[in-house]
Amino acid sequence: MSMMGELKFFLEIQVNQSKDKVYVHQTKYIKELLKKFKLDDCKVMNTPMHPTCFLSKEDTVSKVDQKLYRGMIGSLLYLTASRPDILFSVCLCARFQSDPRESHLTAVKRIFRYLKGTTNLGLLYRKSLDYKLVRFCDADYAGDRIERKSTSGNCQFLGENLISWASKRKAIIAMSTAEAEYISAASC
Amino acid sequence: MEDYQINANSIPIYCDNTAAICLSKNPILHSRAKHIEIKHHFIRDYVQKGILDIQFIDTEHQWVDIITKPLTVERFDFIEKILNMHFVSD
Numbered sequence: 001m002s003m004m005g006e007l008k009f010f011l012e013i014q015v016n017q018s019k020d021k022v023y024v025h026q027t028k029y030i031k032e033l034l035k036k037f038k039l040d041d042c043k044v045m046n047t048p049m050h051p052t053c054f055l056s057k058e059d060t061v062s063k064v065d066q067k068l069y070r071g072m073i074g075s076l077l078y079l080t081a082s083r084p085d086i087l088f089s090v091c092l093c094a095r096f097q098s099d100p101r102e103s104h105l106t107a108v109k110r111i112f113r114y115l116k117g118t119t120n121l122g123l124l125y126r127k128s129l130d131y132k133l134v135r136f137c138d139a140d141y142a143g144d145r146i147e148r149k150s151t152s153g154n155c156q157f158l159g160e161n162l163i164s165w166a167s168k169r170k171a172i173i174a175m176s177t178a179e180a181e182y183i184s185a186a187s188c
Numbered sequence: 189m190e191d192y193q194i195n196a197n198s199i200p201i202y203c204d205n206t207a208a209i210c211l212s213k214n215p216i217l218h219s220r221a222k223h224i225e226i227k228h229h230f231i232r233d234y235v236q237k238g239i240l241d242i243q244f245i246d247t248e249h250q251w252v253d254i255i256t257k258p259l260t261v262e263r264f265d266f267i268e269k270i271l272n273m274h275f276v277s278d
Contacts, residue, residue: 023276049258088255120276135201138252153255162271167255178207186231
């Protein structure tokens with residue numbers, strides 16, 4: 001092993017270190033993605049998904065290139081390593097990979113438009129002496145309109161720094177909000 | 189965790205549903221909760237042992253909203269700040 005100095009750039013993840021804080025971001029990767037999918041001159045959006053957005057399996061809308069759609073989803077999934085904010089929208093779009101339609105591609109493009117406005121957004125880790133592990137968990141009862149399955153999400157903080165996060169559509173159809181929340185609490 | 193002298197007992201879990209919290213604190217199996225799979229009931233044992241501590245939090249302070257549902261601009265930006273997401277200045 002050879003000493004190569006301070007960690008700056010590793011597997012498309014950039015790390016900016018200073019005395020009492022560390023930034024983890026993927027600015028370069030996002031810029032490359034926008035160029036790769038020819039979306040670098042699109043308009044900027046404030047959120048990755050519209051609050052009333054509802055994606056479903058379509059039959060009437062025209063099909064889109066599956067290779068392109070899967071490529072976009074794959075690249076975005078890697079991006080969630082430093083971006084918990086797009087995790088939900090990417091996971092939602094990823095469910096339509098088997099039969100992508102025009103409406104699904106529009107939703108994915110919206111994520112890219114959001115990313116364009118927030119290329120240099122990253123996670124900040126501050127130096128602190130507070131090492132209290134705290135967990136938040138929540139469930140969206142029957143959030144998936146097609147199969148009526150619940151989506152559970154959780155994130156763990158160590159002190160005030162976010163260390164891990166997850167979003168998952170559960171395999172079981174919950175009978176009540178309480179059950180959905182109970183399962184999400186138990187899924188650590 | 190223990191190597192770093194971090195006490196891993198009674199880790200707080202914040203949940204925004206009182207019914208789910210009551211369910212986890214009550215060791216008796218009710219007919220209403222009968223259909224929930226056994227593997228999910230392990231949380232009761234942990235609450236009993238005192239390793240986990242489930243607490244209520246109102247929806248306003250439930251930051252996980254950002255990864256379970258699509259949100260409005262104001263709420264989205266607000267939670268982003270809480271999750272320690274900031275713009276990197278070069």
